[in-house]
Amino acid sequence: MDNQYWVQAAPFRALAGRLIELSGLPWPILASYAGVQPAVLQHLLYGRDGRTSGRIPSDxxxxxxxxxxxxxxxLGRVHRGVAR
Structure with missing residues (x-):
């Protein structure tokens, strides 16, 4: 695939981690809400075969x-059953 379809993963790994920490949502729920395939977010956050991903699809x-x-x-509050 051409490099124009990929961007550096590190900033988006940090963003996803921040959103998970902020919301308290598990990563599969975040992936679903974002419209990102769960495997993409899992590999972004946790790597594959002990190696972190260096790039992520731009979409x-x-x-x-x-x-x-x-x-x-x-959404995190609803997911945890906490009112406002």
Whole structure:
């Protein structure tokens, strides 16, 4: 695949980790909400065969950037059964 379809993974790994920490959502729920294949987010966060990913598909990166933190926090509260 051409490099124009890939972006550096590190900033998006940090973003995904922050969104998970902020919202309290498990990564599969975050992947679903973002419209990213769970395997992509799993490999981004945890690597594969002991190696972290150096790149991520640009469409997945864009979807992570489009997430709204406040909506994720609310979704996390609902997911945990906590009222406001």
């Amino acid at each position: 997945c990166a864009r979807r992570l950037l489009e997430l709204d933190e406040s909506q994720l926090v609310r």
